[in-house]
Amino acid sequence: xxxxxxxxxxxxxxxxxxxxxxxxxxxxxxxxxxxxxxxxxxxxxxxxxxxxxxxxxxxxxxxxxxxxxxxxxxxxxxxxxxxxxxxxxxxxxxxxxxxxxxxxxxxxxxxxxxxxxxxxxxxxxxxxxxxxxxxxxxxxxxxxxxxxxxxxxxxxxxxxxxxxxxxxxxxxxxxxxxxxxxxxxxxxxxxxxxxxxxxxxxxxxxxxxxxxxxxxxxxxxxxxxxxxxxxxxxxxxxxxxxxxxxxxxxxxxxxxxxxxxxxxxxxxxxxxxxxxxxxxxxxxxxxxxxxxxxxxxxxxxxxxxxxxxxxxxxxxxxxxxxxxxxxxxxxxxxxxxxxxxxxxxxxxxxxxxxxxxxxxxxxxxxxxxxxxxxxxxxxxxxxxxxxxxxxxxxxxxxxxxxxxxxxxxxxxxxxxxxxxxxxxxxxxxxxxxxxxxxxxxxxxxxxxxxxxxxxxxxxxxxxxxxxxxxxxxxxxxxxxxxxxxxxxxxxxxxxxxxxxxxxxxxxxxxxxxxxxxxxxxxxxxxxxxxxxxxxxxxxxxxxxxxxxxxxxxxxxxxxxxxxxxxxxxxxxxxxxxxxxxxxxxxxxxxxxxxxxxxxxxxxxxxxxxxxxxxxxxxxxxxxxxxxxxxxxxxxxxxxxxx
Amino acid sequence: xxxxxxxxxxxxxxxxxxxxxxxxxxxxxxxxxxxxxxxxxxxxxxxxxxxxxxxxxxxxxxxxxxxxxxxxxxxxxxxxxxxxxxxxxxxxxxxxxxxxxxxxxxxxxxxxxxxxxxxxxxxxxxxxxxxxxxxxxxxxxxxxxxxxxxxxxxxxxxxxxxxxxxxxxxxxxxxxxx
Numbered sequence: 155x156x157x158x159x160x161x162x163x164x165x166x167x168x169x170x171x172x173x174x175x176x177x178x179x180x181x182x183x184x185x186x187x188x189x190x191x192x193x194x195x196x197x198x199x200x201x202x203x204x205x206x207x208x209x210x211x212x213x214x215x216x217x218x219x220x221x222x223x224x225x226x227x228x229x230x231x232x233x234x235x236x237x238x239x240x241x242x243x244x245x246x247x248x249x250x251x252x253x254x255x256x257x258x259x260x261x262x263x264x265x266x267x268x269x270x271x272x273x274x275x276x277x278x279x280x281x282x283x284x285x286x287x288x289x290x291x292x293x294x295x296x297x298x299x300x301x302x303x304x305x306x307x308x309x310x311x312x313x314x315x316x317x318x319x320x321x322x323x324x325x326x327x328x329x330x331x332x333x334x335x336x337x338x339x340x341x342x343x344x345x346x347x348x349x350x351x352x353x354x355x356x357x358x359x360x361x362x363x364x365x366x367x368x369x370x371x372x373x374x375x376x377x378x379x380x381x382x383x384x385x386x387x388x389x390x391x392x393x394x395x396x397x398x399x400x401x402x403x404x405x406x407x408x409x410x411x412x413x414x415x416x417x418x419x420x421x422x423x424x425x426x427x428x429x430x431x432x433x434x435x436x437x438x439x440x441x442x443x444x445x446x447x448x449x450x451x452x453x454x455x456x457x458x459x460x461x462x463x464x465x466x467x468x469x470x471x472x473x474x475x476x477x478x479x480x481x482x483x484x485x486x487x488x489x490x491x492x493x494x495x496x497x498x499x500x501x502x503x504x505x506x507x508x509x510x511x512x513x514x515x516x517x518x519x520x521x522x523x524x525x526x527x528x529x530x531x532x533x534x535x536x537x538x539x540x541x542x543x544x545x546x547x548x549x550x551x552x553x554x555x556x557x558x559x560x561x562x563x564x565x566x567x568x569x570x571x572x573x574x575x576x577x578x579x580x581x582x583x584x585x586x587x588x589x590x591x592x593x594x595x596x597x598x599x600x601x602x603x604x605x606x607x608x609x610x611x612x613x614x615x616x617x618x619x620x621x622x623x624x625x626x627x628x629x630x631x632x633x634x635x636x637x638x639x640x641x642x643x644x645x646x647x648x649x650x651x652x653x654x655x656x657x658x659x660x661x662x663x664x665x666x667x668x669x670x671x672x673x674x675x676x677x678x679x680x681x682x683x684x685x686x687x688x689x690x691x692x693x694x695x696x697x698x699x700x701x702x703x704x705x706x707x708x709x710x711x712x713x714x715x716x717x718x719x720x721x722x723x724x725x726x727x728x729x730x731x732x733x734x735x736x737x738x739x740x741x742x743x744x745x746x747x748x749x750x751x752x753x754x755x756x757x758x759x760x761x762x763x764x765x766x767x768x769x770x771x772x773x774x775x776x777x778x779x780x781x782x783x784x785x786x787x788x789x790x791x792x793x794x795x796x
Numbered sequence: 797x798x799x800x801x802x803x804x805x806x807x808x809x810x811x812x813x814x815x816x817x818x819x820x821x822x823x824x825x826x827x828x829x830x831x832x833x834x835x836x837x838x839x840x841x842x843x844x845x846x847x848x849x850x851x852x853x854x855x856x857x858x859x860x861x862x863x864x865x866x867x868x869x870x871x872x873x874x875x876x877x878x879x880x881x882x883x884x885x886x887x888x889x890x891x892x893x894x895x896x897x898x899x900x901x902x903x904x905x906x907x908x909x910x911x912x913x914x915x916x917x918x919x920x921x922x923x924x925x926x927x928x929x930x931x932x933x934x935x936x937x938x939x940x941x942x943x944x945x946x947x948x949x950x951x952x953x954x955x956x957x958x959x960x961x962x963x964x965x966x967x968x969x970x971x972x973x974x
Contacts, residue, residue: 635854681856741872745901746957751857756865756872764853764865764872 164263167211168256174200175253180446182245183453190237197245198227204252215266216255222276223248229280243457244279246450248272377476379436390429397422438473441519444483445470451487452515455494462501462512463494469519474526478618482528485591489530489614490515492588497534497612507609509533514611531613537606539563546572564604568592596754596771627738627757627767628715631730633682636765638738638757643717643770648726650674650712662781667716670724673777674714677727680773681752681766717770725774740767751776824917826941828948829895830910832884834931835946837915838895838953839938844903846911847894866905868896876957877907882931884909897953906953915948917941922950932956 181197205220226245230237251272258265397418404410445467456463474482498504498513505511510533519528539560546552546566566572570589595602600618619625619642626641646667653665655674663674676682714726738757743750754769826837852864852875863875873896879886891910896903922939930937930949938950 633856635856683854683856744872744874746899746904747855747858747874750855753855758867758872762867764867766855 164211165260167207168259171204171207172253172256174204175249175256176443176446179246179249179253179450182242182249183446183449185237185242185245186239191231194227194231194237198224198231201227213259215269216252216259219248219252219255219269219273222273223252226276226280229283233283239457241279241283244275246454248276377436378439383432383436387429387432390425390432394422394425394429397425435473437476439476439479440470441472441474441479442470444474444479444486445517447483448486448490448517452490452494455491456498459494460500461494461498463498463515464512466514466516467518468516472519472521472526474519478526481594482616482618485594485616486517486528486530488588488591490517493530493532493534493612497532497536499535526618528616528618529613530616531611533611536608536610536612537564537567537604538608542566561604564606567604568602596769596775601771625738625740626735628735629733629759629765630677630715631733633678634730635683636733636759636763637681638765638767639715639770640767641735643768644715645718645724646716647732648672648714648716650714650726650728665726667724670722672716672724672726674726674728675777677715677729677768677773680776681768717774719774719778725777727770727773738765738767824919826915826917826948826950827895828912828915828943829893829908830912831879831882831908831931834884835912835943835948836932837917837941837943837948837950838897840914842897842952842954844896844898847896847905849888849892849894849907863907866894868905871903873903873905875905875907879907879909881957884931895953899954899957904957913943915943917950 178197178200181193181200185193201220201224205217205224208220209217223245226241226248230241251267251269255265255267258267400418401415404415449465449467452463452465456465493515498515499507499509501511504513514533516531517529518531519526521527543552543556543558543563543566546563546569547554547556549571551566551569551571552558567588568591570587572587572589592602595616595618600616603615603617604612605615606612619640627638628641628644628647629636630639631637648665648667650665653667655663655665658664658671658673664671665674666672712728713730713732714728715732716724716726719725738759740755740757743753743756747753747756752769752772753766754772755767756764757767759765823839823841825840827840827843828835828837830836847868850866852866854864855862858864861877861881863877865872866875867873875894877886878884878895886907889909893908893911894905895908895911896905922941924939928940928947928949932949932951933956936951936956938952940950941948
C-alpha cells in the first residue's frame, strides 16, 4: 500500500513517462522524413530514461518491455538500409502499448497487461532485420499498419468513449486487415493478436464501469508553463506589494494624502490588469501538441487503409487556449478521419483519375483578429451535392424536389440524423455524426464552414474565438434578467423605431436594412422567462441604459441586436434594453448545465451576480430550424433573391 | 491526534496533528440534514461546505427545481432545491441551508430544510437495502441507520442528480427539430 506521498510521486512519475512517450511518438513520426540516425539515437535515449525511471519504482514488467523496445531501436540503428514504414508502424504500436499501460497504471498501480504478443512481434521484426534488409522493400505500400495503433490513438483522448467500445473497434479493424502484408511484417493472424494485445492494455481494471475519476484527467489538470512568465508574474506581484505598502504606510501614519493614495491605487489597478493578462496567456499552448495527435491518427488511418497520404501541418506554433485545444481535438480527429476514410480515394483510383499520389491532407491554423481559424483540407473526392441531397431526401430531412444552393446542400451533413450506422464505417466513428462536431464547435462559440468541389477535394474551416477567457460583452436585459451577448457577434445595434417594421408570413416581422430583409425575433422567446413583470419594473441595474438617443423610455423595448445567420443573411434579436458594454471573463458551463439551450458560458458581473452568456450561433441555428420545422427543404429565406 | 473540534475539515487541527489523511478519509462519517420531517444522511466526504441561503440567479430553460446560479468566492455553482426535487414542501425558514457537495460534474448547492449534525455510523449500524419507503428513489439509498431515536435515510447525494434534473427545454423554439 502506498502512502499519500508515494502516490503523489508515482503520479508524477507517470506524468513524466507520458511526456517522454509523447516525444517518442513525435520522433517516430519524423523518422520517415528526416535524419534517421539522429532521430533513432534520440528515441533510444528517451526510451532508456523511461526504462530507468520505471525500474526505480519497481515497474519491472514495464521496464522489461521498454528494454525490448530499445533492442528494436538498436537493431534499426545497426541496419544499413533506411527505416521502413513497417518498422515505424511497429515502433508506434509499441509506443501506443506503453501509453495505454501508463493509463492503466493510473487506475491500478499494479497493472500489467499481457506483453507476449507485442514482444513476439518485436522479436520477429528484429530477427528479420538482422537476417537481411533486402527482404524488406524500402517503402512498403502494401504493408498494413497495426490496426491497434489507430484504435489506440483515439483512446488517449480524455473524452474518449469507454475502452470497451474502442476494443470492439480494434477487433473489427483487425478482421478487416487486407491479406497482403509486406514481407517482414507480421502476417494477418499475428496482426489480430497484436491488436488484441494492445486492446488488452486498454482494458484496464476499472474499464467498463464508471469513469475512473480524477487520476485519469491529468491533461485537464496540469499545464506546462514557461519559467520566464513566472518571473514576470513575480515581478508584478513585487510591484503590487510596493504600492500596497505605500497605502498601508499612509494609513499607519495617518497621513492619508488623497493624491498619493489615488496614484497608488491606480498603479495597483494597472499591475492587476497586467498580472491578469499574463496569467491568461499561461493557458496558451502551441497548437503543436494538437497537431501531433492529429498527425498520428491520420497516419495510422492512412496506413491501415493503404492510402498514401502526405500530411501537411501549418501553423504548429500558433498559440491556442488550453481549453480550446481540449475541446477541439475530438471534432478535428473526426474530420480528419472523414477526410481519409471517405474523402481521399485509394491509390489506384487516384492514379486512374490522374490525381497525384500521395494524396494531400493539410491542417492549418492561424490567428485572425480575435479569432483562431483552423482548416482541414484534402484533395479527395469532395462533397457531391447530388448525393448529399439524395441521401437527405431519403432520410426525410429534406422534401423531395427541394431546390437548394450547393452551399446549403453541403450544410445538410451537419443535420442530426444525417449519418447513421449503415453509412459510417467503424473507422469514422461510432455513429458520431457531423452534428456532434458542429455542436462541439458551437459550444466553443465558433462555427464550421465547408467548401468543396466534387472530384477535387473538401475543406472544412473552423472559426473560434481566440481566447475563451475574456471577451467584450454587451449586457442586455431580456425578460427583466441581465445577460451577456458577445460584442463580436453583434453586427449592429438597431433601433427598431427608426425602421418600418413589415409583417411577413404569419405574424413574423422584418425590417429592411439597406436593402437586406432582416427578420425580427424576440430573444425572450428563446432565453426568457414566461412570467413577465410589468414593463416599468426595473431590476438590479445601476448602469445607464445605452439605448440609442431617439428612443424614449417607454419605447425602450424596441432595441434589437443584429446577428449573423449566414454569410448573407441576418437576424435581429429584440431585447428589453442594452444596458452596457464591458469586458467579461468567460467561464465554461459546468457539465450539467452544458446542455441548457442558448448559452455558451457564464460570467460574474461587477455586482457579484452570475450572468449567462448567450450563444448567438445557437440562437441563429434554432431560429432556422424553427422556421423550417414544417418544410425542411424550403428555400425561401430572408435576404435571398429568388 | 487532537479532537478538540467538531468541524469535519479543521485544517489547523489537522496540520498540528500531522496525520491529516486519517481524518479526511473517514468514510463512516455522515452529515445529517432534514427534508421536511425526514432525516437524511450523506457521506461527509462528498460535502464541501454549508452556506446560508443566497439569492440564486435564475436561468431559463432549466428544470423547475433548479433555482439558478450563485457565486461563491468566484466559483459559480448551480442551486437545486432538494425539497421540491423529492416532493417535499419548500419554504424558507431560518434554518434553511445550502449544502454544497461534489458531483461528477462539479460542485452543486442543494437547498435543505436544516443541517443537523455530523454523525459517525459504523458499518454495523448501517442497514443496507432497507425496506423503507422514502421519497428519494430506492436506487440512491445507501442504507438506513438511526440517530437519537430517529430513522436516518442514508443517500449518496453525489449520485442522486442527473443531467435531466437541470435542463428542461420549455420553449418550443428551442426544441431542435431536424
